[in-house]
Amino acid sequence: MSKKRAYTVTRNAGLFLGLGGIALLVLQLGTTAAQSPFWFWTALLAMLVGGGLFSLGQYQGTVAGIKNDGVWFNPLTNKGLWGWLLGIVLTAFYILLYFYPEVLGYNSQGQSTGLIAFFDPLSYALNGKAATQWFVYGTLYTLAILIFGLKFMLKYRGNRYQLIKTGANIFFQLGFAFLLPELLAKLNGDSPYFAKDLKNMWPLNYYFFEDWHLDAMASGGTLGKLMLGSGVLMIFVVSPLLTYRFGKRWYCSWVCGCGALAETAGDPFRQLSSTKISVWKFERWMIHAVLVFVCVTTLAVLWTYTAAADNALGWSQQYLWYFSLVLLGGTLLFLRGYYGKQLPKDAQYAAYSTLIVLLFAVGLRGWNGSEPLFGISSYQLRSWYGFGVGAVFSGVLGVGFYPLLGSRVWCRFGCPMAAILGLQQRLFSRFRITTNGGQCISCGNCSTYCEMGIDVRAYAQKGENIVRSSCVGCGICSSVCPRGVLRLENGPVAGRTATQKLEAFVKTTTA
Amino acid sequence: MKHPSNTLIIIGNGVAGITAALEFRKHSTAPVVVLSDEHPYFFSRTALMYVYMGHMKWEHLEPYEPTFWKQQNITLVQDRVLQLEATTKTLHTASGKSYAYGQLLLATGSEPRKATWPGKEAKGVQGLYHKQDLEQLEALTPNIATAVVIGGGLIGVELAEMLHCRGKRVIFLIREQRFWDQVLSKEEAQCVAEHLIQHGIEVHCDTTVAAFESSAKGELSAVKTTDDLRFEAQFAGVTIGVTPQIEVFKNSGLNVNKGILVDAYLKTNLKDVYAAGDCAELQQPPQGRNSIEPVWYSGRSMGAAVGSTLAGKPIKYDPGIWFNSAKFFDIEYQTYGSIASKADATTTHWFWKHPTKNCSFRIAYDSKSSSILGFSTLGLRLRQNQCIQWIEAKTPVHQVMNDLMEAHFDPEFSPRYLKKIQQQFLSQHPTFVPKP
Structure with missing residues (x-):
C-alpha cells in the first residue's frame, strides 16, 4: 500500500509540473512585452518532464498488461464533466488557431506578440524566422505526440507491435513532420512556401495541386522539384504498393501525423467511437462525399491552372484529361479483371458514376477551355473545401471533439486519404485481421476499444476474418482480446475474407 | 398468450438459446419467442466482469442492437417460467401468462453451486453468475474492505481480479493443493498462483471455509477457514462451480439427472421438447467430452445444432475436438x-x-x-x-x-x-x- 502511494506522488508531481508548463503558455495570451527565452525553455521542459513523470508514476509498479480499469468510471474518459471541459477548451483553441490567430498574438503585418512570439527562440533556432501560429501549433502537436506516446508505450509495454508502432509515430512526427521541414525551410530561406513534409501527401494535403503551391514548388529549386516529384510518386506509386502489402495501417496508424496524435494523445478516448450501425452508414456516405469533393476541387483547380499554356509545370488540360481517364479506367478494368462479377456493388456504383461524371465534363467542356470546369470558380470550390474540410472538420471537430466522439472523428468520417487507402484495403490488399477459430466469447472488448467504431465482435463471434475499409490496423482489438482471438496479418489476397461460420464448430452429421 | 401452433419457444436468452434462435431463423420463418427473466436482451455472460471493472458499459455486452431482433422477427419477452405442462404444450409464467408452444427449447443455463457452510445466510455471501449477482455485488462494493473468494476455478479468479481492481483486499481460498488442479499441471498452476500473488492476491491453498460470522444486522463480518484462520471480511464470493438450473422442470415429466437428459439430437423424453447449453446432460457424450459442459463454446455449438434440428434439418450434436x-x-x-x-x-x-x-x-x-x-x-x-x-x-x-x-x-x-x-x-x- 505504501508503495502504491509513492507512485502516486510521482504521478501527481508530474501532473503539477506539466500543468505548470501549460499555465506558462496560457499566461502569454494578451501580453505584448517581449518575454525572456528562459521562460519559454522552462515551459517546454516542464511539459516534457512533467508528462514523463506523470506516465512513469501512473504505470510504475504495475504488472505489464492492458489496463483499462475504471475507464468508464472516469469523468474525463466517459464523456463526463472533465471530458466536456477538455472538449470545450480544445475546440476553443482550434477556433482561435484557425480563425482568430491574432488573439494568440499573431500579426500578419509585422512582429507577433503573446503566445506566438513566446515560441520565437525555438523557431529562430530551427528555421531562422519568427514563429507563426502554425509553428506554435506544430510544436505543441509534436510535443503531445512525444508525451502521450511515452505514456502509451508504458501502458502497452507488454506488446511489441504497440511499442514499435508508437516508435514510428514519434519518429515520423518529430523527424519528417517537424524538424526536417523546418531545417529545409532554413536552407531554402528565400523561396516561396511549399510543403516539405514528404509523407503529407495529396489528398490529405489538399493544397498540393493548387496553383500557388505548384508554382512555389516549380520555382523552389532542386528541393521544390524533389517535393513535387515525390508528392506525385507517393500518391500514385508508393502508397498503393505499401497499402497492397500491409494494408492502410502503414499510413494511418504508423506514419500519418493525424493518426499519430489519435494513437497517442487520443488513446484515452478511443472507446468513445460509436459502433452503431446507423453511424457506420453515415460514415460511409460522409467520408466518400469528402473524397468526391476533394477530387472535384482538385480537378477544377488543375483545369484552371493548366488553361494557361505557359503554366510553370508545362502541363496541358488535355493531358489532365488523359491522365484522369486512364487512371480511373485502368483501375476499373483491373478490379473487374480481378473480382469479375464479385466486385462489391457500392464499389461499382462509385466507380461508374465517377467515370460518367468525368466523361460528362469532357463532353461539356471539350479537351481544352477557359471556363470553370463545373461551372463554379475553382477558387470558390477550394475555399469552401479549405474552410469546411481543412479547418472545421480536420481541426476543430477532428481533435477538439476527441473527449466526446473519440479519437478518430476526422480519420473515420472526413479524411479523403483514409477513404482512398480504405477502398484499396477493402478491394486489393494482403491485410486482414484473422479470427482464431471459434475462440470468441463475444465479450465486446474489441468493439469497445476500436477507435474506428468497427463492431469487431460481429465478425469475430461468427469466426469471420475482418476486412474493413476503415480499419487503420492499430492492433488494439488484438491487444485487449482476453482470449487471443484476433491477429493482424498480411497474406494472400485470395480467400482473406474466408469465413469459418459457426457451423464449422459443430460437425454437420446430417441425419 | 395465443401463438400459432408452429411457434418455437426458447426459455433462456443466453448463448445456447440465442444461437439456436438465429440458426433456426436461417432455415425457417416460423414464429420464435424467447423468454428470459434475467434481462431482455442477449448479453455476453463471460464479460460481466469487465462492466464491474469499468472496461465496458453494460450496453457493450450486448452483441446485437435492440432493432436487430425485430429485423429477425424474434420476439423477446422478459418473464419467468414457473411451470411446463407437457400434455397441453403450455408454459405458465410468473406474470400469470400462459404460452402455447409448437416446439420448446430449454436453455436455462446454470446457477452457482450454493454454500453449505454454517452462517451461509449472511448478507455478503453470494455467487457470481447472473446479472442480478453483479448488481448485488455492485451495491455491496462501497462497504467492502476485504473480500474472500472461495473456489480455485475460473469464476473464482475472475472475481478475485474484479474485486482487486476496485481496490479491495482479496483472500483467495482454494480447497485443493493448487489452483484449478483438475486442468492445469503443477507448473502451470504454480505460474498462475505466483502471478496472482504478484498482483497482491492472498492465495491460500488446501483450505476452505469452516464458517461465516455475521454482525447483529446479519451482514458478513468474518470468514473462518478449515486451517483455523479467521479473516475479517465484508464479502465472500462463493465460486465452487455451477449446476444446471432445472428446478422448475422437476415435476413436469422431463427425465432429469443432474441436468435435463437429452439424446444426440438434444431431444428430451417429452415430445417436441429439446434442451441445450449448460442445463442439458448428454446421455451418451461423444468420446473425450463430458455429459455436462457449462462453457460458452459448448453452449454455442449445441445452440447451432439444435437450431437447425428444430427447423427441420436434424443435426447430431458433435462438438468435435475440445x-x-x-x-x-x-x-x-x-x-x-x-x-x-x-x-x-x-x-x-x-x-x-x-x-x-x-x-x-x-x-x-x-x-x-x-x-x-x-x-x-x-x-x-x-x-x-x-x-x-x-x-x-x-x-x-x-x-x-x-x-x-x-x-x-x-x-x-x-x-x-x-x-x-x-x-x-x-x-x-x-x-x-x-x-x-
Missing part, C-alpha cells in the same frame, strides 16, 4: 484436445516454460503411436484450426513440432517463443522412441 480458453489476470490460457493435468500410463507430456516470463507450452501425445493428443499454453496464442487439424489427423508429435510455427498466432513482432520451443523439443527428442 477447446477452451481463459485469462488469469494478465495471463492468457488456451487448450486444445485432450490434455490432463498430468500424464497417465499411456500418454507422455512435454513441458516448456520461459525462465522469467509467464509463458509456457505443454503437449500430450500417445506414448506408443506418438500421435498428438492435446495442447495447453499460458501466455502464448496458438492457431486453433492448425491444432485441431493436427489432433484430428493423429499427427505424430515430431511432425507437429517440426511444423510448429504454423500454429503461431501471437501478435506481429512478438518474440517467437514457438521457435525456441521447437528447437528445445527436437534437440531433446532427436528421434521418437516408443515406450515399451
Whole structure:
C-alpha cells in the first residue's frame, strides 16, 4: 500500500509540473512585452518532464498488461464533466488557431506578440524566422505526440507491435513532420512556401495541386522539384504498393501525423467511437462525399491552372484529361479483371458514376477551355473545401471533439486519404485481421476499444476474418482480446475474407 | 398468450438459446419467442466482469442492437417460467401468462453451486453468475474492505481480479493443493498462483471455509477457514462451480439427472421438447467430452445444432475436438484436445516454460503411436484450426513440432517463443522412441 502511494506522488508531481508548463503558455495570451527565452525553455521542459513523470508514476509498479480499469468510471474518459471541459477548451483553441490567430498574438503585418512570439527562440533556432501560429501549433502537436506516446508505450509495454508502432509515430512526427521541414525551410530561406513534409501527401494535403503551391514548388529549386516529384510518386506509386502489402495501417496508424496524435494523445478516448450501425452508414456516405469533393476541387483547380499554356509545370488540360481517364479506367478494368462479377456493388456504383461524371465534363467542356470546369470558380470550390474540410472538420471537430466522439472523428468520417487507402484495403490488399477459430466469447472488448467504431465482435463471434475499409490496423482489438482471438496479418489476397461460420464448430452429421 | 401452433419457444436468452434462435431463423420463418427473466436482451455472460471493472458499459455486452431482433422477427419477452405442462404444450409464467408452444427449447443455463457452510445466510455471501449477482455485488462494493473468494476455478479468479481492481483486499481460498488442479499441471498452476500473488492476491491453498460470522444486522463480518484462520471480511464470493438450473422442470415429466437428459439430437423424453447449453446432460457424450459442459463454446455449438434440428434439418450434436480458453489476470490460457493435468500410463507430456516470463507450452501425445493428443499454453496464442487439424489427423508429435510455427498466432513482432520451443523439443527428442 505504501508503495502504491509513492507512485502516486510521482504521478501527481508530474501532473503539477506539466500543468505548470501549460499555465506558462496560457499566461502569454494578451501580453505584448517581449518575454525572456528562459521562460519559454522552462515551459517546454516542464511539459516534457512533467508528462514523463506523470506516465512513469501512473504505470510504475504495475504488472505489464492492458489496463483499462475504471475507464468508464472516469469523468474525463466517459464523456463526463472533465471530458466536456477538455472538449470545450480544445475546440476553443482550434477556433482561435484557425480563425482568430491574432488573439494568440499573431500579426500578419509585422512582429507577433503573446503566445506566438513566446515560441520565437525555438523557431529562430530551427528555421531562422519568427514563429507563426502554425509553428506554435506544430510544436505543441509534436510535443503531445512525444508525451502521450511515452505514456502509451508504458501502458502497452507488454506488446511489441504497440511499442514499435508508437516508435514510428514519434519518429515520423518529430523527424519528417517537424524538424526536417523546418531545417529545409532554413536552407531554402528565400523561396516561396511549399510543403516539405514528404509523407503529407495529396489528398490529405489538399493544397498540393493548387496553383500557388505548384508554382512555389516549380520555382523552389532542386528541393521544390524533389517535393513535387515525390508528392506525385507517393500518391500514385508508393502508397498503393505499401497499402497492397500491409494494408492502410502503414499510413494511418504508423506514419500519418493525424493518426499519430489519435494513437497517442487520443488513446484515452478511443472507446468513445460509436459502433452503431446507423453511424457506420453515415460514415460511409460522409467520408466518400469528402473524397468526391476533394477530387472535384482538385480537378477544377488543375483545369484552371493548366488553361494557361505557359503554366510553370508545362502541363496541358488535355493531358489532365488523359491522365484522369486512364487512371480511373485502368483501375476499373483491373478490379473487374480481378473480382469479375464479385466486385462489391457500392464499389461499382462509385466507380461508374465517377467515370460518367468525368466523361460528362469532357463532353461539356471539350479537351481544352477557359471556363470553370463545373461551372463554379475553382477558387470558390477550394475555399469552401479549405474552410469546411481543412479547418472545421480536420481541426476543430477532428481533435477538439476527441473527449466526446473519440479519437478518430476526422480519420473515420472526413479524411479523403483514409477513404482512398480504405477502398484499396477493402478491394486489393494482403491485410486482414484473422479470427482464431471459434475462440470468441463475444465479450465486446474489441468493439469497445476500436477507435474506428468497427463492431469487431460481429465478425469475430461468427469466426469471420475482418476486412474493413476503415480499419487503420492499430492492433488494439488484438491487444485487449482476453482470449487471443484476433491477429493482424498480411497474406494472400485470395480467400482473406474466408469465413469459418459457426457451423464449422459443430460437425454437420446430417441425419 | 395465443401463438400459432408452429411457434418455437426458447426459455433462456443466453448463448445456447440465442444461437439456436438465429440458426433456426436461417432455415425457417416460423414464429420464435424467447423468454428470459434475467434481462431482455442477449448479453455476453463471460464479460460481466469487465462492466464491474469499468472496461465496458453494460450496453457493450450486448452483441446485437435492440432493432436487430425485430429485423429477425424474434420476439423477446422478459418473464419467468414457473411451470411446463407437457400434455397441453403450455408454459405458465410468473406474470400469470400462459404460452402455447409448437416446439420448446430449454436453455436455462446454470446457477452457482450454493454454500453449505454454517452462517451461509449472511448478507455478503453470494455467487457470481447472473446479472442480478453483479448488481448485488455492485451495491455491496462501497462497504467492502476485504473480500474472500472461495473456489480455485475460473469464476473464482475472475472475481478475485474484479474485486482487486476496485481496490479491495482479496483472500483467495482454494480447497485443493493448487489452483484449478483438475486442468492445469503443477507448473502451470504454480505460474498462475505466483502471478496472482504478484498482483497482491492472498492465495491460500488446501483450505476452505469452516464458517461465516455475521454482525447483529446479519451482514458478513468474518470468514473462518478449515486451517483455523479467521479473516475479517465484508464479502465472500462463493465460486465452487455451477449446476444446471432445472428446478422448475422437476415435476413436469422431463427425465432429469443432474441436468435435463437429452439424446444426440438434444431431444428430451417429452415430445417436441429439446434442451441445450449448460442445463442439458448428454446421455451418451461423444468420446473425450463430458455429459455436462457449462462453457460458452459448448453452449454455442449445441445452440447451432439444435437450431437447425428444430427447423427441420436434424443435426447430431458433435462438438468435435475440445477447446477452451481463459485469462488469469494478465495471463492468457488456451487448450486444445485432450490434455490432463498430468500424464497417465499411456500418454507422455512435454513441458516448456520461459525462465522469467509467464509463458509456457505443454503437449500430450500417445506414448506408443506418438500421435498428438492435446495442447495447453499460458501466455502464448496458438492457431486453433492448425491444432485441431493436427489432433484430428493423429499427427505424430515430431511432425507437429517440426511444423510448429504454423500454429503461431501471437501478435506481429512478438518474440517467437514457438521457435525456441521447437528447437528445445527436437534437440531433446532427436528421434521418437516408443515406450515399451
